[in-house]
Amino acid sequence: MALKGLDIFKLSPKKNCKECGSPTCMAFCMKVAQGAADISACPYFSEDAKAQLSEATAPPMKSIKIGTGAEEMVLGGETVMERHEKTFVNKTRYADSLCNCMDEATIEAKLAEVPKVDYDRIGERMYAELIYVNYSAEGSYDYVELVKKAAALGRTLVLGCTDVEVAKAALAVCKDSKPVLNGATPANYADMSAVATEAGVVLGVSGADMNEIYDTVKALEGLGNKNLVIDTTGATVKETFANTVQLRKAAIKDGDRTCGYPSIVNLVKVAKDDLHLQAALAAVFTIKYGSIVVMQEITYSEALPLYGLRQNIFTDPQKPMRVEPGIYALNGADENSICLTTVDFALTYFLVSGELERSGVPVNLIISDAGGLSVLTAWAAGKLSSSSIEKFWKEADIEGKIKNRKLIIPGKVAVLKGEIEAKLPGWEVIIAPREAVELVKFLKDMQAN
Ligand code: SF4
Known part of the structure; x- marks a missing residue:
């Protein structure tokens, strides 16, 4: 239960010596109650008072x-x-x-x-x-x-x-x-x-x-x-x-x-x-x-x-679930395997990588930093664009690591094809289906042709 400043003041030394940086003991105690100061800033609280306060300010569950x-x-x-x-x-x-x-x-x-x-x-x-x-x-x-x-x-x-x-x-x-x-x-x-x-x-x-x-x-x-x-x-x-x-x-x-x-x-x-x-x-x-x-x-x-x-x-609802940007070599992919890119939103990664693994086709899944947003949200927020992909390609040295020059992009941002090809010369951009579930057939058909 949160302690009030007055409760803390009752246990304070009441010397008003200012050594804690506050003009009075009362001012210091108010700060402690608000969480703006730590009790240890005052050298004169008795051990007994500190024990009482730490007990009272301890979290409700150990x-x-x-x-x-x-x-x-x-x-x-x-x-x-x-x-x-x-x-x-x-x-x-x-x-x-x-x-x-x-x-x-x-x-x-x-x-x-x-x-x-x-x-x-x-x-x-x-x-x-x-x-x-x-x-x-x-x-x-x-x-x-x-x-x-x-x-x-x-x-x-x-x-x-x-x-x-x-x-x-x-x-x-x-x-x-x-x-x-x-x-x-x-x-x-x-x-x-x-x-x-x-x-x-x-x-x-x-x-x-x-x-x-x-x-x-x-x-x-x-x-x-x-x-x-x-x-x-x-x-x-x-x-x-x-x-x-x-x-x-x-x-x-x-x-x-x-x-x-x-x-x-x-x-x-x-x-x-x-x-x-x-x-x-x-x-x-x-x-x-x-x-x-x-x-x-x-x-x-x-x-x-x-x-x-x-x-x-047990994930913080205020923080997007993200995966680390990078190259994820799936199904034994190497530098000669085709590339597919999407955002770093964990659920997108999980769905897409699951379908890619199910296809059995070797793919380099390239995850760029899109702020942990889904594909369309990232695109609307400017976090998934030809510029962000170009920037990530340089930062991660994609061209130094992968020889294949085919890149599959999410079907929902097909509009980026021309811009990406302009910014990444030599790359052929291929549009994936709009839904991840269609990736297995799409990749198998590509492999067959
Ligand atoms: Fe009071 Fe302690 Fe601050 Fe001195 S250091 S003013 S005794 S709270």
């Missing part, structure tokens, strides 16, 4: 880091309820799941399946970033062995284990990769917190309902552990949804810091064996506040729509 190296990721840190209010900042992470209650053949099959979903979409790697390793007291497979095998996949683990001794043994073999220990309950939170703190990992908190969870989080905070995530999974889908929304609302709208932690939603618990329902719910909880969403399996059927949705939700 940013929690998990994983290490290339697999390090941040959960939470959100400041709004709806994406269009500002932007969502830290995307939902999906976890494929394993359990020591599975038989060996199932475990081995799942371990072999996980790496298969791994692809790139508009510059972002799409894969199961997390593996949820569930512990069941009835399970016959050795849990620590399972954790070792899951860790060998190189993904960050979430250990779903409420048994303190088993959790300790599992962390001994994987703590360096900074997994999440999703194991604190009202019954074991103190011991589990000690285990998580000693291992330096994030602790997940669960309970029978939100009241229990709230009390447990409060108690953990009292023990000094604020490196937490909250498992909002309830007994039913409805309860899980209500818990997850309530948590976000309490943190963002009501400023209740005890609720200001990322969430875990375990779909395996609420929709076991119903893979279609899980896929639909994963989409719901991507939009509605799941920081980690656990699924029974993530194959291409689940991944393709889900990761596309996530990419759309």
Whole structure:
């Protein structure tokens, strides 16, 4: 919740010494409240006052880091309820799941399946970033062995284990990769917190309902552990949804810091064996506040729509999605392959490159800087013109890199053909169809002739 200048003034030293650059303490405090000055500019605030102020001015939801190296990721840190209010900042992470209650053949099959979903979409790697390793007291497979095998996949683990001794043994073999220990309950939170703190990992908190969870989080905070995530999974889908929304609302709208932690939603618990329902719910909880969403399996059927949705939700709506200008050699294109140019708007790139790849024809896709706008918008704004193409050709040294002198331009800006040929002597400009979907036939026909 935003602090008022007067609240800050009450904690100020009231020396009016001007060392902070403001004429009075009151003026300085007003600036701090507006975000125009930092509290550290005054050397006389007591440590206690600074601690109080940093707590009060901290973001409503904590940013929690998990994983290490290339697999390090941040959960939470959100400041709004709806994406269009500002932007969502830290995307939902999906976890494929394993359990020591599975038989060996199932475990081995799942371990072999996980790496298969791994692809790139508009510059972002799409894969199961997390593996949820569930512990069941009835399970016959050795849990620590399972954790070792899951860790060998190189993904960050979430250990779903409420048994303190088993959790300790599992962390001994994987703590360096900074997994999440999703194991604190009202019954074991103190011991589990000690285990998580000693291992330096994030602790997940669960309970029978939100009241229990709230009390447990409060108690953990009292023990000094604020490196937490909250498992909002309830007994039913409805309860899980209500818990997850309530948590976000309490943190963002009501400023209740005890609720200001990322969430875990375990779909395996609420929709076991119903893979279609899980896929639909994963989409719901991507939009509605799941920081980690656990699924029974993530194959291409689940991944393709889900990761596309996530990419759309977790982009800043105020910034156009762009790809880097440059030459993208598709289907094994080399310097002798034909060229096709379009704008740097990511969706245009994605559609066009997809169709080009589908054609199987080697093409150098040349993306110029068009301000992240679509073809017609860029043309209307003067960002896609014969001059912009000429300029880009020089900057990127296209003629030094490519020997082929045929250039396909978007059908919607066919009007540029003559101007481009005048500015790029020696190039033959060919007009593409107006729709990307027609590119496959167009290129194959060209190749045949
Ligand atoms: Fe007041 Fe601190 Fe500024 Fe001095 S430096 S005027 S004590 S706020």
